[in-house]
Amino acid sequence: MDEGSLLGDCLKQLDWSPDKxxxxxxxxxxNSIxxxxxxxxxxxxxxxxxxPQIVASVLSHHLKETITVAALWPAKATLVGSDGWLRQPWSQEGTWAGLGSFTAGPLRSGLGVLRPLSGQGLIGAAVEWLTTEDEPVIGRPSGETISLQVIDVLVDRVAQLRRIDDVQGGPLVLDWITQDLNWAAHLxxxxxxxxxxxxxxxxxxxExxxxxxxxxxxxxxxxxxxxxxxxxxxAAHTxxxxxxxxxxxxxxxYQAxxxxxxxxxxxxxxIARQGIGGTPGGAVHALLATRQARAHAQLGQLDDCARAIDEAAAALAESAADDTTPAWAYWVTPAVLAADAGRAWLELGRPEVAERHLLHGLHLFGDEQPRNRLLHTMSLAKARLRQRDLDGAADATHQALDLRSYLESGRARQRMTGLRDEFKQSDSPLAHDVTEQISAVLAA
Structure with missing residues (x-):
């Protein structure tokens, strides 16, 4: 064994042979090597x-420290990266290649220096998902038995994490989720x-x-x-x-x-709507339709947007009788659809229509989904500003600032900054006061 190499040092620390x-x-x-x-x-x-990335991930996982490809094979580091698994076939084996990247630190810690993927790259992956035929899942005959009870605990855990995200979110919850992802990948x-x-x-x-x-x-x-x-x-395809x-x-x-x-x-x-297939009813179809409405709104396509809003409402109306709605779609409610419709109308330049939908959605939310309420209350303030209702906009902004603890959301901070910029366009004392309040909250 080459005692002078990092790979040799890692194997020595683990007391592993090359065969191990x-x-x-x-x-x-x-069966890869x-x-x-x-x-x-x-x-x-x-x-x-x-x-190289899989080796780095395996070593990092067992050594409990980050071992990078660059450290193991400096000459190779420029040729490979954390994204090799993206080029794998759409098969269970291809998913397993991704597991090697997600069960240790190198991928997650290294992403800070990587650029976001191109839109065409994302579309290419979505098309592959759409067009690749499903295959039966293959079991594993060796290792400690994973029982149905273990799966039940994991499913409950995912539901709990979703509920925590509803009321908190932020880096702490992201770390929590990724730890659970690492554990599930280990299983x-x-x-x-x-x-x-x-x-x-x-x-x-x-999930x-x-x-x-x-x-x-x-x-x-x-x-x-x-x-x-x-x-x-x-993993969903698998x-x-x-x-x-x-x-x-x-x-x-949505991220795009x-x-x-x-x-x-x-x-x-x-592509998402084409891929789900089936009769267009239920919460999942409603979610996809409302997101398509937002995409049309951002492109100024009023008729297409209005049609998708109607499709979302019709689909959700059918969900009460649909006992196949997945548990993760619990948050797709009339409140979400109403508020999202309001946001779409705001993006279409119809603030008066947007205000009606936003008010209806916020009323339906009640005390639920505080981050959504923060986002949509800021949209309400913008809708009122664009109707020259400065007092109403200030009132809505104060309601949003009461939910300031949810500003860890990048979207929320971006929207709050945009709202402040719109208030700055007015030279009234009220607008000046609101601008200063927003600036103080953002700075804090």
Whole structure:
């Protein structure tokens, strides 16, 4: 063993032979290397494809510290990165390649220096999801048995994390979710389960990745969020969970819209609606339709937007009799659709129509979904400003500032900054006071 190499030092710390390293790599991606391959790496050769990242992830996971590709193979680091798994086939094995990146620190810590993926790259992934046929899930015969009770605990845990995100969000919850994602990924690559349990386990992985991706994007960590969402899309495909996959593509669409790439956002949400199929009814179809309405609004397509708003309302009206609505869609309510319609009308330049929908949505929210209430109350303030109702806009802004604890959301801070800029356009003392209050909250 080459004692002078970092790889050799890592194996020495773990008390691993090269054969043991090969076995651990094959847990992440079954049958990917021979037991003797690491011996060659210790003599100076380098692994091919995305294997360097998988090796780095395996070592990081077991050493409890970050080991990077650049540190292991400096010459190789410029040729491979954390995104090798994105080029894998849309198969269970391809999803497993992603598991190697998400069960340790290197991918997550390294994303801060990576750029967000291009819109065409996201569309390409969504098209592959749409067009790749589903395959049966393959179980794992070796390892500690994963029982149905374990799956039930994981499902309950995801539901709890979603509820926590409703009332708190922020970096703390993102860290919590990613820790659970790492644990579920560990079970998937090390546990023993039959195909039915494997399907449930991959659905849990997809939900956790979707939630992590959504929170990361909400915090402004777009590169991180995109990759979590794309991993979730692969896991949903492996689980044959088309509704969850469509939701994840719709999240990519929403994230594209936040970045002002509206054509790409519309293309993505259309792919999501095409991918879910089935009779257009229920909460999931309502969610996709309302997100398509927002995409049309941002492009100034009034008739298409109004049509999608009507489709969303009609779909949700059918959900009461639809007992197949997934648990993760609990938050898609008449309040959400009404407020989102208000935001769409605001983007279309119809503030008077927007105000009616926003007020209705905020009334329906009651005390629920405080981050959504913060966002939509700021939209209400903008709608009133654009109708020259300065007093009403100030009142709505004060209501939004009462929810300032939810400003850890990148979207919320961006919207609050935009609201302040609109108040600055007025030279009235009231507008000046509101501007100073917003600035103080943003600074804090």
């Amino acid at each position: 390293l090969a076995r651990e790599i094959n847990r992440v991606r079954p 021979s037991p003797k391959a690491p011996y060659g790496w210790l003599k100076g050769s380098t692994p091919r494809g995305d294997l 998937a690559r090390n546990g023993s389960y039959d195909p039915a349990i494997g399907q449930c386990l991959h659905s849990v992985l997809a 956790l990745a979707q939630l992590a991706g959504w929170l990361a994007c909400d915090l402004g960590r777009n590169a991180l969020g995109q990759r979590y969402l794309l991993f979730g899309l692969r 689980a044959n969970n088309r509704a969850l996959g469509a939701n994840i593509v719709s999240c990519l669409s 819209a936040w970045g002002d790439t509206h054509d790409e956002a519309l293309r993505l949400i259309k």
